[in-house]
Amino acid sequence: RQRPDSLEAFWMPFTANRQFKAAPRLLVRAEGMYYHDVDDRPILDGAAGLWCCNAGHARPRIVQAIQEQAAQLDFAPPFQMGTPLPFVLAQRLAALAPASLNHVFFTNSGSEAVDSAMKIALGYHRLRGEGQRTRFIGREKAYHGVGFGGLSIGGLPNNRKAFGPLLAGSDFLRHTLDLSRNAFSPGLPRHGAELAEDLERLIALHDASTIAAVFVEPIAGSAGVILPAPGYLQRLREICDQHGILLVFDEVITGFGRVGNAFAAQRFGVTPDLLTMAKGLTNGAVPMGAVLVSDAIHSAYMQGPPGAIELFHGYTYSAHPLACAAALAALDTYAAEGLFDRAIELGEYWQTRLHSLRGLPNVIDIRNFGLIGAIELAARKDAPGSRGYEVFERCFRDGQLLVRCTGDVIALSPPLIIDTDQIDRIVDVLGEMIRATG
Ligand code: PMP
Numbered sequence: 001r002q003r004p005d006s007l008e009a010f011w012m013p014f015t016a017n018r019q020f021k022a023a024p025r026l027l028v029r030a031e032g033m034y035y036h037d038v039d040d041r042p043i044l045d046g047a048a049g050l051w052c053c054n055a056g057h058a059r060p061r062i063v064q065a066i067q068e069q070a071a072q073l074d075f076a077p078p079f080q081m082g083t084p085l086p087f088v089l090a091q092r093l094a095a096l097a098p099a100s101l102n103h104v105f106f107t108n109s110g111s112e113a114v115d116s117a118m119k120i121a122l123g124y125h126r127l128r129g130e131g132q133r134t135r136f137i138g139r140e141k142a143y144h145g146v147g148f149g150g151l152s153i154g155g156l157p158n159n160r161k162a163f164g165p166l167l168a169g170s171d172f173l174r175h176t177l178d179l180s181r182n183a184f185s186p187g188l189p190r191h192g193a194e195l196a197e198d199l200e201r202l203i204a205l206h207d208a209s210t211i212a213a214v215f216v217e218p219i220a221g222s223a224g225v226i227l228p229a230p231g232y233l234q235r236l237r238e239i240c241d242q243h244g245i246l247l248v249f250d251e252v253i254t255g256f257g258r259v260g261n262a263f264a265a266q267r268f269g270v271t272p273d274l275l276t277m278a279k280g281l282t283n284g285a286v287p288m289g290a291v292l293v294s295d296a297i298h299s300a301y302m303q304g305p306p307g308a309i310e311l312f313h314g315y316t317y318s319a320h321p322l323a324c325a326a327a328l329a330a331l332d333t334y335a336a337e338g339l340f341d342r343a344i345e346l347g348e349y350w351q352t353r354l355h356s357l358r359g360l361p362n363v364i365d366i367r368n369f370g371l372i373g374a375i376e377l378a379a380r381k382d383a384p385g386s387r388g389y390e391v392f393e394r395c396f397r398d399g400q401l402l403v404r405c406t407g408d409v410i411a412l413s414p415p416l417i418i419d420t421d422q423i424d425r426i427v428d429v430l431g432e433m434i435r436a437t438g
Pocket of ligand 1: 109110111112114143144145146217221222250251252253278279
């Protein structure tokens with residue numbers, strides 16, 4: 001096998017690849033809870049790849065479904081033609097989702113799902129004669145992908161700053177992130193309703209009738225697994241309803257079992273108008289994203305004056321047969337193995353083990369929910385981010401894959417098939433590497 005050293009110039013060095021050049025890590029095989037690198041070294045997957053592979057890797061049912069689909073029908077043009085697959089998949093997703101979310105638009109990634117949700121929201125308002133609603137509210141530190149839509153409503157300044165001016169009006173509509181950190185830690189600073197006052201203030205300042213939608217990750221993953229304070233999401237729902245603004249949950253990370261339900265919407269008891277997903281939808285096996293759409297939005301589209309507004313949107317690979325087949329098999333695997341429940345069953349063990357790292361040097365916060373978690377480390381004054389990177393790197397060299405978030409946060413998001421020995425191993429190694437990093 002040709003090593004990449006001789007080929008590196010062929011790969012366009014955007015962000016991830018530049019980091020890769022500094023420390024090449026080549027994964028060539030994966031099965032169950034493990035990756036194997038180019039030297040056949042096993043690497044315990046504490047990240048589900050990148051919050052994707054909730055059932056672990058190379059699951060036979062999913063592999064077989066993809067193989068069979070590829071042999072039977074590899075591609076069909078999605079605009080004037082269809083295949084039976086997306087109808088079946090949409091029905092399955094509607095059954096998993098909160099009651100009013102019954103319609104599905106398919107994309108190829110989380111970024112496309114977010115951009116599509118923005119366009120669906122704009123179209124909805126236009127069809128209802130409220131075309132002045134063109135602005136969006138996102139939250140500080142929010143990650144909604146790298147499309148210009150998701151970037152415009154995203155709140156990670158480093159991701160945005162080189163690509164301005166982005167969407168008009170998207171610069172100033174930023175809702176302060178809930179900083180409650182861990183909904184379960186004692187001494188929670190503020191109640192959720194109080195945190196949601198930021199949104200009310202923003203809406204009051206900027207004319208509610210111009211705002212199309214508010215985007216929220218129920219648990220903000222890339223920001224470092226920030227959990228919603230009790231009552232926070234409920235209050236956002238009330239505020240949006242009061243002003244005719246759509247509420248969108250970006251569940252690209254929280255979807256498909258990680259929080260103990262199909263979606264965080266159910267776990268937190270708040271139903272959005274639109275819900276974006278990707279990653280776990282196919283267990284990471286084939287790229288696919290989707291937007292769940294409420295009955296109300298769907299009927300506005302169905303009843304809108306025909307031809308009055310051209311609402312063109314769609315991708316060549318929307319509802320790609322291989323992705324649909326992979327998604328159906330992933331849903332079967334989740335159901336057959338009761339994996340969503342497993343996130344609850346293991347949740348207490350997970351919490352106890354993660355919190356055993358409290359008191360280690362430089363650990364300033366530990367957050368967990370279902371089978372997601374994060375350790376926040378103190379930043380070095382002269383080099384913010386470097387401590388987190390070092391711990392992440394040491395864990396990887398020792399054979400554990402975790403997720404490095406912005407700043408000095410290490411996130412954990414293992415496949416839901418993880419067992420308690422593997423949880424022990426991940427937490428023990430993480431503790432050791434935090435101690436070793438100093
Ligand atoms: N939204 C959220 C909440 C995400 O976490 C991500 C990816 N981590 C995205 C959107 C973008 O997804 P993708 O990388 O598939 O475009």
